[in-house]
Amino acid sequence: MRLFRCPRCRAVAFIETVVCDACGLQMGLHPPTLSMRPAPEQGGDVEGTWWFPCSNRSWRCNWLAAADSGSGQCVSCRLTRTRPDNADTLALEKLATASADKRRLLVQLADLGLPLTPWHEKKGGLGFDLLSSRSSGNRVVIGHASGIVTIDLAESLDAHREALRISLGEPYRTMLGHFRHEVGHYYQWVLVEQTDWIAECRTLLGDERTSYSDAVARHYRTGAPRDWNEGYISEYATMHPWEDFAECFAHYLHLTSTLQTAASGSLTVRIEGVPHLPDGDVTPRSSYADATMDEILADWIPLATFLNRVNRAMGKGDLYPFGIVAPVARKLDFVHRVVTASRVETPFG
Ligand SMILES: [Zn+2]
Ligand SMILES: [Zn+2]
Structure with missing residues (x-):
């Protein structure tokens, strides 16, 4: 940031x-x-x-x-297509919290120069249905369809979200993470599925035309394959090629946002005696638009290692509780090339 x-x-x-x-x-x-x-x-x-x-x-x-x-x-609030009823003040409080995460997402999308066409300007444009499953009569499934991202505002309640995180065995679950993942579905649909990128995407991540409902049923019946971490960033990413892309896109945003934050504080990380890394200084950059994914990862791995130590010094879990293996690095590289090639000058019109 x-x-x-x-x-x-x-x-x-x-x-x-x-x-x-x-x-x-x-x-x-x-x-x-x-x-x-x-x-x-x-x-x-x-x-x-x-x-x-x-x-x-x-x-x-x-x-x-x-x-x-x-x-x-503002442009962020206008992107919200559906929101809780004005009388539902409990849900509106959660809306205010989630909207701050949405604005953080949008600033990063603009920083990366990702094109952003609002739902109210064009059919299939980006929009958000922000609804609470705690409100009566609502069944809210987090997801993306034809430009519209649906978010369950109940996930802004720590107790609710943490209970879900533990029951699903996830190492990381945040509202910002949901936004980054779901907008990944939108960008895959707009920038990859409707362009020539789709051929390489299918080679790297698999064919997204395979049945999604079958994939969901299989995932919740048998779970991820035992060796999932040899090819995927998370268990959820193994479910379907769409989820693999969205997970990689979210991680691309995690990495570039955290690196940019480190750069904004002029942080330099010294590497000495870290396995698999050459000794030397790493200085994160505020933009990686002209860099390769290898260069991003060369900065990211030491920074993440250091920030994990910072979190542990406070008695918290790792800031970045994930490992990036070579097949995942190739998928992140794909996301990076799609994002940089799609760059526009004025994302907010
Ligand atoms: Zn606003
Ligand atoms: Zn002042």
Whole structure:
């Protein structure tokens, strides 16, 4: 993640910051420049255009909305096609939490230059149905279909999500991870299945035309193959070629976001006596658009090893509880080439 600063006093801000901790300025993220700007109630001029605080600011959305957007909502909130009923305040609280993860996802997609056509502009465009399985009458299945990503807001409840993580035997389960995985399905559909990339994708990951429902039934009956970790990043990735791509895409976002965060703090990691790694210094970069996947991994492995030690120093589990074997590295390389080849200049239109 890139580093944000207060536009008035330059204090460090988080992507979620509404009010500057240091000087009290109301601030908001300006989507076209991915930077923090003042966010007065009456709006303000940013590079010749008038921007208002998003109408969901009382629900902690800190993005700015263009005066001519029509809805009063920012580009992130407009991507939400379906949300809980206004009377369902419990679900709205979870919506506010999940929306912060969605905005973190969108900033990274924009940073990577991934094309982003909203559902309200084009059929098959990207949109989000954010619903809670805890609300009466709702059955919510997390997934993607024809551009629309469905998320179960109940997963923003730690107790609920952790119980699921343990019962499914997963080493990592977060709301941000769900967003990164599901948007991977969207990008496979848009950038791979509808282009010439599909031939190489089938060679590397398998034929996505095989029955998905059969694959799901088989996975929940027999589980992943015993030797799954010799070819896949997770057990879930073994279920179907679609899931393999989405898992690799999510990991690509995990790696590049964490490397960019390290770069924003000018972190350098010294390697000395680490098995399989040459001694030397590794300095993560803020962008790997011009790098190869091998170069990304050469920076990532030592950084992840170090960050795992940091987590353990705090009595937590590994920050990155995964191993990247050679077949997975080849799939990540495929994702990297698709992403860099699809790069556009202005993702938010
Ligand atoms: Zn400030
Ligand atoms: Zn908003």
